Structures are given as C-alpha cells and as structure tokens.
Amino acid sequence: MNRTKLLLAMIVLLCSGISLCIPHRSVMQQEQFTSNCGTARVMCKLDPNGNQVCFVQVPCIKTEGWDTLNQVSFWRRIMRLSPDSALVNTSSSRHILGSIRMNDYLRLSPEARDSFKQLWRIQCSVASDEKIFITVGKNWFYNPQLIAPRIKRAVELFDSMGVDPFLAQSVLLIESPVGNLKSESGAYGQFQLMKGVARQFGLKVDAHLDERADFDKSAVAAARLFKEICIPYSAKMLEELGYPYHEQSLWFRLLVMHVYHAGAGNVRGALGFIPDVASGKAMIQSLWSVESGNFRNAAQNYSQLVLASYLEFNHYMMNYGMDYRYLAGTK
Numbered sequence: 347m348n349r350t351k352l353l354l355a356m357i358v359l360l361c362s363g364i365s366l367c368i369p370h371r372s373v374m375q376q377e378q379f380t381s382n383c384g385t386a387r388v389m390c391k392l393d394p395n396g397n398q399v400c401f402v403q404v405p406c407i408k409t410e411g412w413d414t415l416n417q418v419s420f421w422r423r424i425m426r427l428s429p430d431s432a433l434v435n436t437s438s439s440r441h442i443l444g445s446i447r448m449n450d451y452l453r454l455s456p457e458a459r460d461s462f463k464q465l466w467r468i469q470c471s472v473a474s475d476e477k478i479f480i481t482v483g484k485n486w487f488y489n490p491q492l493i494a495p496r497i498k499r500a501v502e503l504f505d506s507m508g509v510d511p512f513l514a515q516s517v518l519l520i521e522s523p524v525g526n527l528k529s530e531s532g533a534y535g536q537f538q539l540m541k542g543v544a545r546q547f548g549l550k551v552d553a554h555l556d557e558r559a560d561f562d563k564s565a566v567a568a569a570r571l572f573k574e575i576c577i578p579y580s581a582k583m584l585e586e587l588g589y590p591y592h593e594q595s596l597w598f599r600l601l602v603m604h605v606y607h608a609g610a611g612n613v614r615g616a617l618g619f620i621p622d623v624a625s626g627k628a629m630i631q632s633l634w635s636v637e638s639g640n641f642r643n644a645a646q647n648y649s650q651l652v653l654a655s656y657l658e659f660n661h662y663m664m665n666y667g668m669d670y671r672y673l674a675g676t677k
Contacts, residue, residue: 400498421654427483437477490662493523519655537568579610589625
C-alpha cells in the first residue's frame with residue numbers, strides 16, 4: 347500500500363469512530379499529602395511451582411488516590427499491551443486518543459507520520475502546543491512473572507542494610523525485569539547501574555568482568571546508592587527549598603526514585619522550575635511535565651512507571667488465588 351492509500355485508510359479508521367478521541371476524564375488531584383505512609387509490609391506466597399514470591403505492600407498508593415491518575419492508568423495499559431499495537435496519546439496528561447497497529451504506523455515515512463498525528467490533533471481538538479505520542483505496547487518487557495522470584499532476595503538485602511524495600515522492588519519492576527539488559531546510556535544489570543556508579547560502590551567493571559551482572563552484588567551497590575546519595579540528597583534538596591517532608595511519605599519515596607534514575611543534579615534543576623506549590627503529591631505531578639537540562643521525557647515518566655508497575659505487580663500477586671503470608675522478621 348502506498349503512502350496516499352495508507353493515509354486514506356487511516357483517515358477512514360479515524361472517521362469510523364473506532365478508538366477515536368476517547369473522552370478525557372480528568373482525575374488530577376492537587377491535594378497535599380505529607381502523611382506518613384508507614385513502613386512497607388513485605389508479604390509472601392507460593393507460586394504455582396512452589397517457590398516463595400514476595401511483594402512489598404504500600405497501601406497509601408490507593409488510599410491517597412495515586413492509582414486513579416491518568417498517567418498511571420495509561421502506563422498500566424502500556425504494560426499490558428502487546429508490541430504489535432500502540433496508543434495515541436497526549437504528552438502532558440497521557441490522555442489516550444485512540445490506538446493503532448504498529449505495522450501500519452511503521453510503514454509511514456517521517457512526513458506521513460507527522461500528517462497522521464496532525465489528523466488526530468484536528469479530529470480530537472488537541473492544542474497546537476501539545477505533543478502527540480505514539481507509545482508502543484511493552485508487555486514483553488514488564489513481565490511480573492519473570493521478576494517475581496527475584497523480589498524476595500532484593501528485599502532481604504535492602505532490609506539488612508536498613509534501606510526501604512519498596513525501593514528495591516520498584517527498581518526491579520521497571521528497570522530490567524526480563525534480565526540483565528544494557529541501556530543506550532550504558533546502564534547494565536537488573537538494577538541498571540552505570541559503570542562509574544558501580545565502581546564507586548565496590549563493583550568490578552572492566553574488559554574481563556562486569557559484576558553488575560551479579561544480582562546480589564548489584565543489589566548491595568544499589569542499596570548503598572539509595573542510602574548514601576539518593577535519600578540524603580532528596581532530603582537536602584527539600585530542606586534547601588523549604589519543603590516539609592517525611593521519609594516514609596510515598597511522594598518522598600517517589601522523589602528518591604527520580605534521583606536514582608536521573609541523578610540529584612537533574613532533579614534539583616527540575617525542582618527549580620516548579621511553581622511555588624505545596625510539597626507532596628502536587629510536587630511529583632509537577633515533575634511529570636517539567637523539562638530542565640537532562641530531565642526530560644524518560645525522567646518525567648519514571649515515578650509514573652513506579653506506580654503503574656506496583657499496581658500491575660499487585661494485580662499479578664493477588665491473582666494466584668492464594669492467601670498472603672507475612673514474611674517472618676520483616677517490618
């Protein structure tokens with residue numbers, strides 16, 4: 347099919363009303379949440395193979411309404427969607443306009459792709475300054491069944507070092523759940539550590555050996571990174587800006603995750619562009635749209651992915667059809 351015929355076919359799809367301009371129901375909330383979310387509870391159960399799998403439960407994700415946010419719902423759909431499909435969505439709120447088959451989209455030239463997005467912009471009355479994204483499904487990557495057996499060991503290592511186990515679970519669920527992958531930036535292993543960071547925290551990385559592939563050693567290095575840099579620097583930034591905080595608050599934990607991913611300097615720069623708003627949920631939601639230096643799309647998405655992957659993993663664990671059991675010795 348040539349470009350003209352393909353575009354015409356897509357116009358017919360648009361005009362057919364299939365997956366077209368899904369009504370936007372805003373659930374953005376700007377309440378201030380500074381309450382103590384409490385110590386994460388580690389709960390375990392047996393999987394169908396008789397192996398013990400664990401889950402770090404943080405109830406305030408639901409009690410504070412994070413699970414109802416548009417961005418979180420969007421990423422949950424992406425995590426369930428196969429890579430042969432994609433969602434057409436707006437950048438600022440991740441409002442879903444519709445869907446498309448990736449094979450059809452990939453046949454288009456760059457110019458035709460721009461025309462395709464413009465069709466959606468016109469048909470759905472999207473503002474001219476709003477970016478339109480085509481986000482492909484990633485159920486092959488966000489596979490809770492593959493990472494579930496690793497959670498228990500990571501939780502034990504983090505807990506032994508006095509580091510919040512929720513942070514361990516969050517990294518494993520979103521960074522490299524399918525195994526030891528290497529990112530375009532050079533991060534490697536299931537905790538996605540950069541070479542310099544890995545060496546800083548005691549791992550050997552050279553032409554002959556890369557200990558980032560060692561799960562236990564990487565987990566210990568990641569726990570040290572959180573304990574010695576991410577958590578203290580997050581607290582320092584908030585104190586400098588005059589924001590009250592509690593380290594057990596969910597929004598503080600999400601800020602710490604942003605620092606783990608983007609680095610303290612990039613997060614500090616992004617916070618400088620946030621309007622004078624209350625700390626808490628409003629601050630995290632503001633980070634989802636701020637661009638500053640290297641704090642851009644991937645960094646904006648990070649805590650959204652933390653929340654979405656938590657909810658998907660919770661859904662997966664609850665559907666074993668077995669009762670949870672508290673893991674002895676955990677808080």
